[in-house]
Amino acid sequence: MAAPTPLLLLGPLLGTVLGGPSSSSAQASAAPSVEVTLGVLLPGRNLSYPWAWPRVQPALSLALEALQPQLRPLGLDVRTAFASTEDHGGACDYTTSLLKAADLKISRDPDVLLGLGCFHTVEHLVKHWRLPLLRAGLFQIEIDPTTTVYAGPSHPAPELSGFPGQLFRRFNWTSRAVLLASPQNDYGEHFPFGLVFQQHIPGAANVTVSVHQYDGQPEKAVRFIQTKGRVVCIWGPLEMLQEIMSLAQAQDMTRGDYVFFYLDIWGKSMRAEGHREAAKPWQSKESQDSGGLREAFQTVLVITSHEPQTPEYRRFQSQLFLRAQKDFGVAVNDSAGTLVAGCFHDVLLLYLKALNETLQEGGTKRNTSRILEKMRGQKFQGVTGTVNINNYNYREMDFDLWAMRDVESGEYQVVAHYVGADKQIEWLGPVRWKKGSPPLDNPPCVFDMDDPSCGKSGGFPG
Incomplete structure (x- = not known):
């Protein structure tokens, strides 16, 4: 039997993400009334970055294709505009990131930005433009809760x-x-x-x-x-x-x-x-x-x-690998890049859900504060598991x-x-401590020598 299409693979998982009006034949034939431009700023070719475009683009396409039966009845037409933040040598570059961000704003006037997977300093532009920024790649120590949602894995945060x-x-x-x-x-x-x-x-x-x-x-x-x-x-x-x-x-x-x-x-x-x-x-x-x-x-x-080890994630992973090979001619079968791509996939779904609710309430696609407020505290099952954005605009990761x-x-x-x-x-299993129990973080008579029971010849033994 032929392998199922991405729509059939992801459709059951994502079928109720957006909500909104029920689908009917009349709604299905309706022309889109709101065009949403998704601006993407990521490394264009360098696969040493887990958040490189050849990984993320297939993930975004899978999400939009799976949601298409819902997007059109809701009057939403999502279009993607990409700009690479790499310099000529293939490295993410600060000046290139600034120029590409400005060019993208002038040429396509995006309604939401995704990525900025090289440098954090571009974000002052995003704040000035008052656009939602969806991140899941390069870590940022602090994010601006008025513009940014961080939805991916990172180091201490x-x-x-x-x-x-x-x-x-x-x-x-x-x-x-x-x-x-x-x-x-x-x-x-x-x-x-x-x-x-x-x-x-x-x-x-x-x-x-x-x-x-x-x-x-x-x-x-x-x-x-x-x-x-x-x-x-x-x-x-x-x-x-x-x-x-x-x-x-x-x-x-x-x-x-x-x-x-x-x-x-x-x-x-x-x-x-x-x-x-x-x-x-x-x-x-x-x-x-x-x-x-x-x-x-x-x-x-x-x-x-x-x-994740779920069947949904494994199916998403397989489709991601096939798309990257077909569209970019590259093999992207590494776990870190797949997880990052999946997080971008899921945060896009969450954004579209919040956008749809905002529009249903009479708002517009540029009501950034309302859209981000709706993204907080919501839970849904994405391909990477339970997606939950906390009050700091960070996703609660596993x-x-x-x-x-x-x-x-x-x-x-x-x-x-x-x-x-x-x-x-x-x-899931024991930690086999060499001495049978966890070490003490502050063993007696090692750091604190004021205890009268400690000798005075202390020090800091190995």
Whole structure:
């Protein structure tokens, strides 16, 4: 039997997204009365960006095609206008982004913008234009709630706060945490390393977060850890984590007195690359041995975005791969890019739902504040799972916690799944602590020597 078309695949899932008038033959033949121009600003060809256009365009097309039976009776005609933010070398460029945004505004006068997946500084234009901005790619530390909805996975941000907060409470970490952050990650995302983590990650009012900006010197980083805490969160390239863990192992810090959380929201460390096998982040791209890091990584837990395992998502994924190959001649079968494309797909559905409600109430397509207000607090099932935009205009995303299954195989498995819409952790397996229990975040007589029972020869042992 022939494979079903994208419309048949997604139609049952999306059939009630928009609501509005019931479809009839008279409505179905009605000409569109409201033309909506979706302006898109994303990298045009460079697939090193998970939010590149060859991934996102098929996702948007699938959403619009699936909704077409509803869009036309409602009098909505959605058209897409794309502009690439890449420079001639293929990298996202600040000047190019500004010029393309201005050109798009002049030539097509979009009603809503999607993307800006390179630089955040273009957003002052969006605020000036008073247009809705739908984002699901490059992270932004703060968004303007009057214009922007952030609906995709990212590294430490407000929508991640519930997960680490619950982990801290479950493992009874109440006073200390350490953050080591690189100025940017593998995708060129720049991270203001202290602010977001200190405000949101621990989720406990009394936790003090000590922050260290990693400058390529693991010796300084390890010494900072030894003097500041035992619960360590690391954000940066995988090579940075491997460097730190190699030295931590040499300093005898991997016996179970420390726990290292690696914040790998895109899940790159779990994918096979070069000589590295899937789910073995201790291996490097060049070697499967990686200096014997397998044992050291028993103390490393990895947080990634959760990729849905539902039949709807798998069907969407298959169609996305086929469209990208057909329309762009490229293979885009990686999990991070697929998830980002799915998030763009779902936030477009949510926008159209809010737009339709605004129009039904007598508003216009340029009532940005009303449209964004309607996008908040709504829940619906998209291809990426439950879509729920919180009061900060961030989507409540799902995350996974990975731990090493056993030292013999060195393979990681998901031990916990955080459901963002419900703010609940589903435990799927045990965390095998090397000492049988979680390490203390503030062990006695290590950081606080004022206790009379502590000796005076203290220090900061590894």
